[in-house]
Amino acid sequence: MEEILETQPGKKIILLGNEAVCRGAIESGVDFVSTYPGTPASEIGNTFWQIKEELKKLNPNFHFEFSTNEKVAMEAAAGAALSGFKSLVAMKHFGLNVASDFLHTLMYSGIEGSMVIFVADDPSCWSSAQSEQNTRFYSLMAHIPTLEPSNPQEFKDFTKFAFELSQKFKIPVMIRSTTRASHQSGPVILGKFEVGSSKLEGKFAKDPRRFSTMAPRVLEMKKELFEKVEKIKREAEKFHKIIYGGRTSIDKVGVITSGVSFLYAMETLKKLNLKLPVLKLGFVYPLPERKILKFLRNLKRVLVVEELEPYLEREIAILAKKENLKVEILGKGEKIEGGRIWKDRKAILPQIGELKPEYVEIAISKILNKKPSFNYQLHLKKFEKIKIPARPPILCPGCPYWWVINTIKKVVDPQKVIFGGEIGCYMLFSHKVINLQDYLYCMGSSTSVAHGISKMTKQKVICFVGDSSFFHAGIPALINTVFNQSNPLIIIMDNRTTAMTGHQPHPGVGDGKAINIEDIIKACGIKNVKVIDQVENQKEFEEALKEFLEKDEVSVIVARHICALLEKKKKS
Amino acid sequence: MCFIREKEKIMKKDFNLVIVGVGGQGQITLLRILEEAALFENKDFKGSELHGLSQRGGSVEVHFRMGKNISSPLVSQGDADLILALEMQEALRSLYYASSKTQFLLNKSIIPIPGEEVLKEDQILNSLRDFTKKIEIVEASKICKEKFQKEILAGVYLLGYAQKKKFLPLKRESLEEGIKKVVPEKYLNENLEAFRLSQS
Numbered sequence: 001m002e003e004i005l006e007t008q009p010g011k012k013i014i015l016l017g018n019e020a021v022c023r024g025a026i027e028s029g030v031d032f033v034s035t036y037p038g039t040p041a042s043e044i045g046n047t048f049w050q051i052k053e054e055l056k057k058l059n060p061n062f063h064f065e066f067s068t069n070e071k072v073a074m075e076a077a078a079g080a081a082l083s084g085f086k087s088l089v090a091m092k093h094f095g096l097n098v099a100s101d102f103l104h105t106l107m108y109s110g111i112e113g114s115m116v117i118f119v120a121d122d123p124s125c126w127s128s129a130q131s132e133q134n135t136r137f138y139s140l141m142a143h144i145p146t147l148e149p150s151n152p153q154e155f156k157d158f159t160k161f162a163f164e165l166s167q168k169f170k171i172p173v174m175i176r177s178t179t180r181a182s183h184q185s186g187p188v189i190l191g192k193f194e195v196g197s198s199k200l201e202g203k204f205a206k207d208p209r210r211f212s213t214m215a216p217r218v219l220e221m222k223k224e225l226f227e228k229v230e231k232i233k234r235e236a237e238k239f240h241k242i243i244y245g246g247r248t249s250i251d252k253v254g255v256i257t258s259g260v261s262f263l264y265a266m267e268t269l270k271k272l273n274l275k276l277p278v279l280k281l282g283f284v285y286p287l288p289e290r291k292i293l294k295f296l297r298n299l300k301r302v303l304v305v306e307e308l309e310p311y312l313e314r315e316i317a318i319l320a321k322k323e324n325l326k327v328e329i330l331g332k333g334e335k336i337e338g339g340r341i342w343k344d345r346k347a348i349l350p351q352i353g354e355l356k357p358e359y360v361e362i363a364i365s366k367i368l369n370k371k372p373s374f375n376y377q378l379h380l381k382k383f384e385k386i387k388i389p390a391r392p393p394i395l396c397p398g399c400p401y402w403w404v405i406n407t408i409k410k411v412v413d414p415q416k417v418i419f420g421g422e423i424g425c426y427m428l429f430s431h432k433v434i435n436l437q438d439y440l441y442c443m444g445s446s447t448s449v450a451h452g453i454s455k456m457t458k459q460k461v462i463c464f465v466g467d468s469s470f471f472h473a474g475i476p477a478l479i480n481t482v483f484n485q486s487n488p489l490i491i492i493m494d495n496r497t498t499a500m501t502g503h504q505p506h507p508g509v510g511d512g513k514a515i516n517i518e519d520i521i522k523a524c525g526i527k528n529v530k531v532i533d534q535v536e537n538q539k540e541f542e543e544a545l546k547e548f549l550e551k552d553e554v555s556v557i558v559a560r561h562i563c564a565l566l567e568k569k570k571k572s
Numbered sequence: 573m574c575f576i577r578e579k580e581k582i583m584k585k586d587f588n589l590v591i592v593g594v595g596g597q598g599q600i601t602l603l604r605i606l607e608e609a610a611l612f613e614n615k616d617f618k619g620s621e622l623h624g625l626s627q628r629g630g631s632v633e634v635h636f637r638m639g640k641n642i643s644s645p646l647v648s649q650g651d652a653d654l655i656l657a658l659e660m661q662e663a664l665r666s667l668y669y670a671s672s673k674t675q676f677l678l679n680k681s682i683i684p685i686p687g688e689e690v691l692k693e694d695q696i697l698n699s700l701r702d703f704t705k706k707i708e709i710v711e712a713s714k715i716c717k718e719k720f721q722k723e724i725l726a727g728v729y730l731l732g733y734a735q736k737k738k739f740l741p742l743k744r745e746s747l748e749e750g751i752k753k754v755v756p757e758k759y760l761n762e763n764l765e766a767f768r769l770s771q772s
Contacts, residue, residue, distance in 0.1 A: 014607050040623065043623070180645060183620060183621050183623060184619065184620050184645035185603070185607060185618070185620075185621070185645075186607075186642075187616075187617070260645075262643075263644045264643070266643040266644075267648070356646060356648070357644040358648045358649045361648070374649070374650050376649055379650045379671065383667055383668050386664055386699050388661075389661060389685050389691065390685075391629075391662070391688075392630055393628035394629045395628070396629065425628070431687075433686050502623075
């Protein structure tokens with residue numbers, strides 16, 4: 001970890017994609033970093049959390065924080081950038097949903113210093129119990145310039161470029177990644193080390209014309225945003241790479257790709273010993289339209305290699321149509337399939353689940369009417385015949401949540417009660433040996449959905465809320481149960497940390513002044529509140545559960561016992 | 573002369589390794605050691621790992637690829653040269669990456685899955701043999717438990733074993749460099765000892 005602060009340029013070190021973003025930000029002289037933890041983006045926050053004191057020695061203005069949620073994190077980073085600083089905010093794809101309200105407006109005003117937004121999508125939902133999401137459609141909707149790096153070196157270099165671009169056009173710039181890009185590790189050659197942009201004191205220079213989005217001025221601002229994007233398009237025309245450009249094959253087949261998909265495409269060309277022209281995009285918004293058209297003109301068929309729903313494919317097809325090009329654009333087509341056998345010639349890559357190198361090899365082989373380097377289908381058939389017991393993740397041995405589970409199982413008839421889940425370790429209540437999760441959506445939702453069910457049915461709902469997610473989005477939902485009078489039993493699973501993503505602090509435990517969860521609950525006027533250590537006082541927890549299940553109004557138990565892993569970590 | 577040409581041929585090909593096991597068996601540390609060793613030998617390489625939810629006692633696999641101009645961080649289906657299985661049931665899952673060229677190195681250890689029947693060693697081996705004949709089982713967990721009272725050292729023990737058996741095209745010194753770079757001071761000696769034990 002200390003290597004990331006290495007000041008000597010030219011040195012080669014090993015970094016994860018996400019760590020390379022941190023290094024890129026450090027080399028750019030970042031002043032302000034905020035985040036809410038979420039995998040596959042968590043290493044950004046974790047890295048700065050570990051080195052923040054060292055960075056402060058180099059740049060007295062430097063500030064790092066875990067904010068209460070992603071929207072707050074983005075707004076705070078914008079505040080820093082509006083005051084002339086260089087800021088970075090990082091989140092996973094769901095985080096951008098939370099922050100998107102602010103993002104769309106921020107794009108209208110732009111910023112004063114520079115601001116980079118890092119977002120990591122999670123194709124295949126490796127660490128996401130919600131949905132697969134393609135953040136590139138946000139780029140289109142919010143008009144945010146978006147870069148997609150492929151390897152750790154590019155993660156660093158693109159981050160530096162993003163800061164420069166942001167500064168030049170006074171606009172936030174996004175770096176979009178996916179799991180396999182973010183969590184690949186490889187050698188990175190370090191660059192020059194900037195020590196903070198801001199030896200001077202920061203200043204928010206008043207300019208309501210720029211920063212206050214009132215009608216009718218707001219529509220002018222939108223026009224100004226479009227003008228900026230148009231200028232940035234010229235930068236995009238230069239920021240890409242063409243491989244085997246001059247050697248158009250007889251087949252006139254080419255590939256357009258970006259991010260981790262580019263790596264799979266290159267692997268295929270190496271494996272099959274092909275020299276197809278490949279256009280590797282650096283920007284996915286705005287697109288280098290002239291460059292793409294020039295690339296398309298020499299070709300009969302182009303395969304667009306990308307993960308999830310066809311974003312590039314659609315945009316490129318529209319471009320080709322406008323120019324009346326005869327080129328056939330292949331990729332996902334209209335057919336949706338989960339990564340295996342593709343019957344429709346136009347649909348040769350899956351929209352569901354992440355790409356794998358062999359999927360790209362099969363697709364390219366198919367287009368060229370060649371045999372792949374290996375009989376993947378036969379092998380898959382053989383593999384699928386083996387009986388392999390699934391090993392889903394489960395709560396750790398000694399996890400304090402086991403005491404909540406066991407008491408509920410003892411006291412509650414699961415046929416009569418609905419169990420509402422939420423995002424955190426306790427979403428593992430879905431495991432078949434636990435089976436206490438009847439619905440699961442996003443942070444903050446367990447309580448509000450419970451409110452709707454309680455209001456409209458006679459069923460009792462027990463909903464689980466984590467301590468970190470209570471602060472993230474649970475409080476408005478809690479207030480709604482009082483304001484609109486419903487009677488769920490809310491159990492706040494307070495393990496004194498944000499456990500799932502690697503034990504980051506939250507407002508209930510500090511780094512700063514700790515805020516008591518029960519004080520907030522009581523301030524909402526809720527009378528049925530108990531704070532119980534369910535491990536130390538099992539009987540009391542059981543009694544409270546029985547008592548509160550009978551209540552006609554909302555009731556809350558704060559089940560407070562430290563995460564077993566964190567306790568072990570603190571002791572050693 | 574002949575010998576040199578043969579060696580060049582081996583060097584040209586990419587080396588693909590998959591390490592499988594259960595969350596907490598130290599896969600990511602092993603990957604870091606391999607990467608530092610590859611960097612030490614000035615080879616191109618890529619690693620791939622997963623974090624977060626997938627680590628809570630679930631299956632964890634990491635990939636390591638080494639050679640010239642390595643692009644994909646993932647090993648392709650059927651393309652593993654070596655599969656290191658820290659747990660035997662997890663070896664079954666890794667068969668996705670196995671074909672007749674694959675060398676298996678198994679830790680003789682079975683960690684039960686809550687709510688599932690435990691598979692027998694014979695059952696597992698029979699399935700593996702359908703894919704490759706190159707299978708070695710080592711009692712790494714047992715040896716490390718006896719010698720060091722620490723089963724987690726099984727991984728680094730197996731690295732040493734794989735190196736000695738030439739399953740792993742990295743030099744002994746480079747791997748030791750890797751261990752020194754990656755493992756915290758407090759645990760360094762026992763890791764080096766476990767690594768060297770399988771080499772003797």
